[in-house]
Structure formats: C-alpha cells, structure tokens
Amino acid sequence: MDTRFPDLRQYGGAEAFLRACKPNTVLEMFTGKWNGLVMGALLDGPRRFNELRRMLDGITQKMLSQTLRTLERDGLASRTVYPTIPPRVDYELTDLGRSAIGVLQAIGAWAGEHADEVIAAREAYDTKAQEPVRSV
Template sequence: MGTFPDLRKFGGADAFLRACKPRVAIELLSDKWSMLVLGALLFGPRRFGELRRMLDGITPKMLTRTLRSLERDGLLTRTVYPTVPMRVEYALTDLGESAAGMLAVITTWGAEHAEEILAARRAYDARPPAGETPVPA
C-alpha cells in the first residue's frame, strides 16, 4: 500500500491538514444533527417545535446549538415575526440548500448498505474481547 499523495504540490487541497479549506465543510457536514436539520428544512421553513418533533432524539439544547451553528455558517436564516407570542422560523439559504442536496446521496447509500453495516456490527459484537481469542484445541 502506497502513501497518500500530497495534493498541495499539484495545487489541490489536502483535507487531512488542519488548515485545509474543504475541511471546514467536512467538519460542518459530518455532524449528525446538522445534516438532519438541513434535511428537515428541505421541506420548507420550520419553527423550532416542528423541527424538534421531526428530529427524533434531539434535545432542545442540541437543536438550539445546531440551529445557531448553521445560522453562523450561513446555511440557514432565522426570521423573527413580531407577533404575540413571538414566532420564529428557520429556512435554508441557497448555501444550505446546496449542502442539503448531499443528504440525498448519503441517504441512498445508507439505505443500500444499512443491512451490511448492521450485520458487520453484530459480527464484531459477537467476537470475543481482544486478547481473549480462544486457542483451537
């Protein structure tokens, strides 16, 4: 097996380096909740409560943190309507829509390979703990 080529000498990026620009996107989109929030917003603007109900398992604290992060990164907008009670909606920006589009590829891959992944996990979990491999008789 050879070494990974250093793409910088060819004018390319090396996502393994901390200062690599594509790494910013990789770190952002590798967060489970960020991808799911983006996917939920593909259906149109949503209020906080709607998102919380859609995203099974997310806590209010994590949803708040994720929404703030996505807004900071320019992937969604937060619109406050001056009503009583106050109404807040979250919607994807053009940048957010382009990022959410990748979710379709990941979803398709996941659907095609979920059983393989689950079978591999079961096989791994059924193995004896490391260092305790039985010796054949």
C-alpha cells in the same frame, strides 16, 4: 493565500489530510448527526422551532438550538423573527443550504442501501472482540 491554511503540498503533504484544510473545516458540517436531519426537515420550507423538535425524534431542545445556531453560522439556514407577541421565529434553508441537499440525499441513499451490511459488520466485529485473545 490565507495564512491560517498554509499550502504544505510543496513539502510533500497532501493538503486534504491537513487539519486546517479549508474543505475539511466545511466537511465537519456533514459529520454531525443532527445537521443533515435538521436540514432535511427544513427542505420543504420554513419551520418553527417546536415543529422541528416534534419532527426530529430524539433531539433535545439544547441540541436543536445548537444545531440551528451552527447551520445559521455556516450560512446554511436563516432565522427570521416576526414582531408578534409572543415572537414568532422561523428557520429555513438558505440558497447555500439548499445547494448542499444533493450531497445529504446521496449520503442518505448510501446509508439506506448499505445499512444492513454496516450493522452486520458491527455485530461481527463486536462478537470477535469478545473472544479471548489467542497467542500466536
């Protein structure tokens, strides 16, 4: 067993709720705003950096660079540099990255189906939060 991720279930702790739980460290890649969008943009095949930047409305050059580096580090995307002048660099999903697309599509489908409900709940919460506190 990996000593960085001790199994605390024997002490009554649910491993899934532990900060160092292996699956939780991997789930972090789905919680960033741009990771899933960049992966979706790479779904149809290799793309160049500026092509991705044009596709992803609102992403900065710095954020796209960071996201691509993270996806490459996690084994979800690969970077290929071609020896041309200027150098050509393509990014594409790896087999591991393509295997995660179903999860991202399910999250996207759920978000599309429930967006109105979530937005209404936010608005109701914000309205209630602006009301003065009443003593009980």
